[in-house]
Amino acid sequence: MWSLNDILLRIANSMVTRIARSHGVVSAPPKSEGVIPVMELTKGRDHYDLVVIGAGPAGTSAAIRAAELGARVAVVEASRTGGTCVNTGCVPTRVLAKTARLVREVRLAHKYGIAISAPEVQWNATVTRVRATVDKVRSLKDEPGRFSALGIELILDGRARFVDTTTLALDSGRRITGDSVIIAVGGHSRRLPIPGAELATVPEHVLDLPSLPRRIAIIGAGNTGAQLVTVFSAFGSQVALLDVAPRILAASDSDISAAVSTAFVEQGVAVHTGLDGVESLTRSADGSIMLTWRSGGEPVSADFDAVVMATGWPADVDDLGLENAGITVVRSSIPVDQYFRSAVPHIYAVGDANGRDMLVQAAHFEGEAAAENAVLDANRRTPHHLLPAGGFTDPDYAGVGLTEEQARQRDRHCVVATVPYTELDRAVIDDRARGFLKLIADRRRELILGAHAVGENAIEVVQSVTTAMAAGIDVSTLAGVKFAYPTYSAVIGLAARALLAERAPLAEHSEVHTSSPAAN
Numbered sequence: 001m002w003s004l005n006d007i008l009l010r011i012a013n014s015m016v017t018r019i020a021r022s023h024g025v026v027s028a029p030p031k032s033e034g035v036i037p038v039m040e041l042t043k044g045r046d047h048y049d050l051v052v053i054g055a056g057p058a059g060t061s062a063a064i065r066a067a068e069l070g071a072r073v074a075v076v077e078a079s080r081t082g083g084t085c086v087n088t089g090c091v092p093t094r095v096l097a098k099t100a101r102l103v104r105e106v107r108l109a110h111k112y113g114i115a116i117s118a119p120e121v122q123w124n125a126t127v128t129r130v131r132a133t134v135d136k137v138r139s140l141k142d143e144p145g146r147f148s149a150l151g152i153e154l155i156l157d158g159r160a161r162f163v164d165t166t167t168l169a170l171d172s173g174r175r176i177t178g179d180s181v182i183i184a185v186g187g188h189s190r191r192l193p194i195p196g197a198e199l200a201t202v203p204e205h206v207l208d209l210p211s212l213p214r215r216i217a218i219i220g221a222g223n224t225g226a227q228l229v230t231v232f233s234a235f236g237s238q239v240a241l242l243d244v245a246p247r248i249l250a251a252s253d254s255d256i257s258a259a260v261s262t263a264f265v266e267q268g269v270a271v272h273t274g275l276d277g278v279e280s281l282t283r284s285a286d287g288s289i290m291l292t293w294r295s296g297g298e299p300v301s302a303d304f305d306a307v308v309m310a311t312g313w314p315a316d317v318d319d320l321g322l323e324n325a326g327i328t329v330v331r332s333s334i335p336v337d338q339y340f341r342s343a344v345p346h347i348y349a350v351g352d353a354n355g356r357d358m359l360v361q362a363a364h365f366e367g368e369a370a371a372e373n374a375v376l377d378a379n380r381r382t383p384h385h386l387l388p389a390g391g392f393t394d395p396d397y398a399g400v401g402l403t404e405e406q407a408r409q410r411d412r413h414c415v416v417a418t419v420p421y422t423e424l425d426r427a428v429i430d431d432r433a434r435g436f437l438k439l440i441a442d443r444r445r446e447l448i449l450g451a452h453a454v455g456e457n458a459i460e461v462v463q464s465v466t467t468a469m470a471a472g473i474d475v476s477t478l479a480g481v482k483f484a485y486p487t488y489s490a491v492i493g494l495a496a497r498a499l500l501a502e503r504a505p506l507a508e509h510s511e512v513h514t515s516s517p518a519a520n
């Protein structure tokens with residue numbers, strides 16, 4: 001971290017450098033030790049204090065923060081501003097999830113005395129709606145306008161490639177240089193290296209499916225795959241979900257995996273986990289795709305109208321010329337230190353490109369921190385480790401902090417309380433009583449270590465717990481918070497009180513506690 005004096009000094013340095021540049025001199029790349037750079041002859045209008053590659057959430061945050069600090073910034077974007085999140089990831093997925101929700105609600109309308117015929121999803125109209133919403137969000141975010149207001153140059157000249165550690169060649173033939181470079185190139189779906197892989201669709205291209213598939217296989221049961229299961233299942237497709245991992249949503253708390261998996265199976269989804277591997281895809285004479293996998297040593301085949309591979313998300317580094325900058329890719333991403341510096345100190349990698357926390361909320365903070373480090377030659381990390389995340393499945397799921405498994409590995413006497421949604425009046429009233437909130441605290445109940453929820457509004461519930469965790473609120477304070485009635489958030493109060501009521505944590509495993517529903 002740096003002091004106020006440091007910040008003021010560095011902003012002043014940055015301004016001096018800019019003035020010098022406008023008079024024909026420019027600073028060399030900043031040294032990581034904080035030495036004020038030596039002046040050299042300018043390379044003209046194509047030289048910037050900072051070049052950001054990629055205008056997704058990470059690159060946008062980085063560019064804006066750097067410009068706010070007085071840097072001359074260029075952002076190179078090969079495609080559309082907004083990145084994966086707005087164009088092909090979070091936003092379209094969320095619209096599909098909302099459509100799926102509507103379909104399910106309409107199917108249940110008769111329970112409330114509403115006569116309505118069975119819903120039918122008209123795929124083309126659904127896709128049109130998704131694309132219109134993406135455009136709406138893009139125009140709301142208006143990165144070009146925000147960049148322009150801050151004097152950031154947005155360069156839409158195709159892909160950028162490193163020529164050396166400070167020079168980038170663009171598809172248009174233009175070359176630009178930067179004292180610092182922030183790589184925010186995001187990633188793309190990994191296609192399995194198996195025969196017939198080209199017959200599969202990847203999540204970014206799901207909207208390009210020509211029609212709603214009657215039978216669909218989704219390979220990969222991470223956040224992306226699980227959400228697609230719910231969408232296509234609600235839309236009426238027969239869905240199979242396949243994964244080599246022993247459970248779906250393998251990064252989540254195991255109770256979340258179990259609950260979502262059980263719900264999927266009850267909805268008629270064929271869940272195949274712990275596979276030996278997926279072997280091939282073959283086009284059959286009738287146009288369907290025969291998918292072959294191996295389970296328990298035996299080959300298994302089934303026919304589908306579409307197969308989606310949601311099997312991982314390597315960084316978009318193949319065509320980036322990193323070798324020219326002396327940067328080596330490790331496990332499909334760019335290794336960085338805690339300040340987001342790569343092996344070359346003035347080149348940073350943030351967001352999905354560094355392969356750490358591939359979430360929008362991480363991308364924003366990483367982009368800002370790297371921008372401050374680049375412009376102020378500072379050592380800023382992201383503010384704290386808490387990173388809530390979840391998915392819009394049926395039921396929703398979410399988590400933050402340590403899973404129960406991780407918490408018990410650190411301290412087997414940690415305290416765990418799980419409150420089922422059946423004890424939550426609001427969930428019962430809404431006929432959404434499937435789910436739970438699990439809270440994990442240290443044995444003294446001073447710190448909440450993790451929160452994991454399945455069920456209606458799981459993400460919002462976990463978000464509220466995250467706020468409490470970030471504020472360092474202890475369990476008894478949380479238990480004393482008044483929650484409005486009838487709300488889903490009230491489950492937080494129930495779970496906090498259940499944590500307090502847990503027996504002293506001497507037992508190997510604490511029991512699942514069920515609280516009185518009186519005050520929820």
Ligand SMILES: Cc1cc2nc3c(=O)[nH]c(=O)nc-3n(C[C@H](O)[C@H](O)[C@H](O)COP(=O)(O)OP(=O)(O)OC[C@H]3O[C@@H](n4cnc5c(N)ncnc54)[C@H](O)[C@@H]3O)c2cc1C
Nearest residue numbers: 054056057058078083084089160185186351352358359360
């Ligand atoms: C289906 C799906 C759903 C998701 N849902 C969620 C969600 O609900 N919540 C959540 O937090 N996260 C979600 N994510 C993850 C989220 O989208 C990413 O973590 C986030 O977009 C990463 O931001 P980024 O800026 O690092 O990369 P990106 O958003 O991928 O942006 C990178 C940008 O760089 C550009 N680029 C790449 N290479 C070059 C180059 N050489 N030159 C110039 N430009 C280049 C690309 O065109 C792109 O615009 C989802 C992801 C997917 C796939």
Ligand SMILES: NC(=O)c1ccc[n+]([C@@H]2O[C@H](COP(=O)([O-])OP(=O)(O)OC[C@H]3O[C@@H](n4cnc5c(N)ncnc54)[C@H](O)[C@@H]3O)[C@@H](O)[C@H]2O)c1
Nearest residue numbers: 220221222223224225243244245310311312313358390391
């Ligand atoms: N709602 C959200 O917050 C959200 C939504 C989508 C994606 N994301 C993020 O984007 C990133 C990518 O997510 P993702 O789900 O695309 O990838 P992932 O890496 O999280 O999951 C890929 C899944 O594919 C499985 N897999 C890998 N190889 C396989 C094989 N040969 N056969 C069968 N299964 C195989 C893995 O076991 C894993 O379960 C993640 O970091 C995720 O958190 C977040």
